[in-house]
Amino acid sequence: MIIYGTNGAHVHTTPLPGVACPRCSAPEGIQLSVFSRYAHIYWIPLFPYSKPTVAQCGHCQQVWDEKAMPKEVRSSSQALKKQTRAPFWHWTGIGLFVAALGWGAAVSSQDARANAAFLAAPRAGDIYTVRSTEDTKNYSLLKVVSAKGNTVELVANEYQINNSHPLSDLNSPEKYSRKPFSLTQFELQIMQNKGEITDVDRLGN
Numbered sequence: 690m691i692i693y694g695t696n697g698a699h700v701h702t703t704p705l706p707g708v709a710c711p712r713c714s715a716p717e718g719i720q721l722s723v724f725s726r727y728a729h730i731y732w733i734p735l736f737p738y739s740k741p742t743v744a745q746c747g748h749c750q751q752v753w754d755e756k757a758m759p760k761e762v763r764s765s766s767q768a769l770k771k772q773t774r775a776p777f778w779h780w781t782g783i784g785l786f787v788a789a790l791g792w793g794a795a796v797s798s799q800d801a802r803a804n805a806a807f808l809a810a811p812r813a814g815d816i817y818t819v820r821s822t823e824d825t826k827n828y829s830l831l832k833v834v835s836a837k838g839n840t841v842e843l844v845a846n847e848y849q850i851n852n853s854h855p856l857s858d859l860n861s862p863e864k865y866s867r868k869p870f871s872l873t874q875f876e877l878q879i880m881q882n883k884g885e886i887t888d889v890d891r892l893g894n
């Protein structure tokens with residue numbers, strides 16, 4: 690169950706000079722207060738969505754909400770509402786969400802850079818996750834046996850699974866073919882550009 694709802698917090702109260710109370714006629718008795726209402730999920734504020742404003746007479750304690758606000762008070766109340774900002778913490782949830790997106794993007798670009806670096810300088814033991822060209826839901830592995838000059842010797846895994854991270858299921862020695870084949874680094878680069886190589890892992894480092 691997801692617990693969500695709305696909540697409010699007091700932001701600001703200020704006296705309204707020069708206005709007599711429309712009810713008890715006390716001079717200088719009126720105060721304006723602004724609140725901020727926000728949506729929350731598990732009590733973490735997500736974003737503010739309204740700023741209710743009330744006027745209160747400190748003398749007779751009469752309270753007016755925005756609908757009932759006397760016209761002597763209304764324009765000051767609207768001006769105060771306009772210049773009052775919701776506190777930053779009412780944006781906590783959205784802030785966390787944006788931070789998480791940014792973190793995810795940073796991690797994935799770091800991963801892509803590491804993949805490109807490994808592919809540009811192959812080493813024995815590197816493992817490439819490859820996607821089947823006909824059936825793009827199936828993934829398998831290629832393992833680098835040796836790399837000399839421009840030529841990379843690989844063995845193909847003999848299994849395919851429907852999982853874009855097949856390493857933990859498929860990477861055991863008996864699941865690889867015994868017959869190596871060769872590709873050039875250029876061919877590997879093309880496979881990566883086409884999206885046929887989706888990941889590069891260099892284990893044990």
Ligand SMILES: [Zn+2]
Pocket residue numbers: 710711712713714715718746747748749750751
């Ligand atoms: Zn009053």
